[in-house]
Amino acid sequence: MSASKEENTQVLFVKRPADRLDVAETFAIARQPMPTPADGQLLLRIIYLSIDPGTRSWMEDRRSYVSPLVLNEMMRGSGVAEVIESRCADYSVGDIVIASTGWQEYAAVDATLVSRLSVPEGIALPVAFAGLHIAGLTAYFGMLDIGQIKAGQTVVVSGAAGATGSIAVQIAKLHGCRVIGIAGGPDKCRHLTEVLGVDVALDYRATTFEEDLATATPAFVDVFYDNVGGDVLDAVLLRLAKCSRIVLCGGISQYDRAEARGPKNYLEIIKQSASMVGFVLYDYKSRYPEAAAALAQWIAEGKIKVCVDVQEGGVSKAPDALARLFSGKNIGKQLVRVGAEPGNQ
């Protein structure tokens, strides 16, 4: 068992990026002794780390939905892990849990701060982690509670090949909507139509993107689920239907720069009596079980396909995986494999 290993590799956050993320400057690798769990804690061996675009905003030293990252401390992030030592009666060695583990190999975490990941029969661990945790839950509440989608509506999703977007488009299809997915490049667009089943896939890098969007939305857009911002948001703002809703889930085009550029067409929100609604997943904490149960069923029934993009090579590759998100290379949920899956060690 890895518990015998004496070192714990961590990734530290050592410099706030002034503009575009330079992972070599932003992060440093440290080797610490194995943590020792106190009473009420669990010692976790991390299997996969979740790499999330929102992470980038924590690097700024300003007010947000979580406190800013502290320089020279371990990078924050959530992971799926195996309990390898338990000092809490509710958990046993071998349990699979999700926790804010940080970017490291082993974590000693209060048992009150972890949640069990039940991996349904026949579903791979990374699929369960991506589909039933941050990405799946975000798509669920964003599309259903914030977007309030109804059958027959035209729903547009940007970042549609990404972790949250790829689940969001499928939830909208399941609810009888006409779904237009926006992604970058022909490979992702093919993935959208062939794997995820969107009605129309649009490549925002195409020179004809704005016309393509207009052609694809003859009755305008009822719900826009935006993960991207920038020019994509501006283009969709010009296609809003009366009383339409913009689900503001993210703005990946704007995170990795010194200052975001606002949507210049935002006054269309007035003209169409539309609304733009933001949310963070934590708002829905009390309803995670409801959402995870629905997602697990859809995944088990094959109604939702969860794609994962696993960066191999251990925790020290987590910075590269984060950079990969901003380069738009990932299809589906970006994970980093930190340790072997149970039974494969």
Added chain:
Amino acid sequence: MSASKEENTQVLFVKRPADRLDVAETFAIARQPMPTPADGQLLLRIIYLSIDPGTRSWMEDRRSYVSPLVLNEMMRGSGVAEVIESRCADYSVGDIVIASTGWQEYAAVDATLVSRLSVPEGIALPVAFAGLHIAGLTAYFGMLDIGQIKAGQTVVVSGAAGATGSIAVQIAKLHGCRVIGIAGGPDKCRHLTEVLGVDVALDYRATTFEEDLATATPAFVDVFYDNVGGDVLDAVLLRLAKCSRIVLCGGISQYDRAEARGPKNYLEIIKQSASMVGFVLYDYKSRYPEAAAALAQWIAEGKIKVCVDVQEGGVSKAPDALARLFSGKNIGKQLVRVGAEPGNQ
């Protein structure tokens, strides 16, 4: 009676502004014969024209909540008028009505398209027109229906000395909110505190504006009623409370330019689970009587003061009055006097 006058002066819209409004280029004066009302129509003598910032957006040749202005046709706008000839049994000579009269002295209008303005005892005609028509109704629905203000909340209003803003701040005060009004320059700020009764007046032109706003909002901002956009919107976005609402009523800082600049801090809407909601007054058409009745009562009781800024000199001064709005010179509702009030002719 003026009905004997044989000419009707009109203002035509003759050139779409490419950027900043140049009234000498945009408009032209035309002299037409007096219109003749058909069956079912009224001949109106216009007394005051309403000058509204939203007008500027009709000048662009693109999709909006109303069709774009047509070149070389009369400029669109609403006015309060006296019926001087009636070919509809529901109206009599001498009735005071509101209609989309256009920028002219006389209009022949279908009786189905006008509404009666009942001027409460002791209230001046321009006050009734400003308070019970576009500005008052917009403030009413924007603050109560879109803003959903509650007693004890911190409410910020930009363009607070303007037509809609000045009524919006008073509606918020009436409902027990702590109200911060934003306007340009010390005269307007004095007006906000001394006449309109806001708790704090902030001058957005002050170099310390952002700090002043932070100091004035220790518990952040629950509702922001925005008439302005630009830097003011960006500053308030940084002060949003969790689950706050932005009532997107207008963006006067952005209308009079070739391309609007979006709010660069819009991603704060995600971080604070906030919403930005647009509306146009026409959405609430069926509820105008309810709102007008409430406003009339508040005005009669002295709870809402309506300030009007009347440009004298006749309909040909309407272009100057519009330019005045964008220069930020008006305090309260900008009107143009086209003809004498009944009894003063």
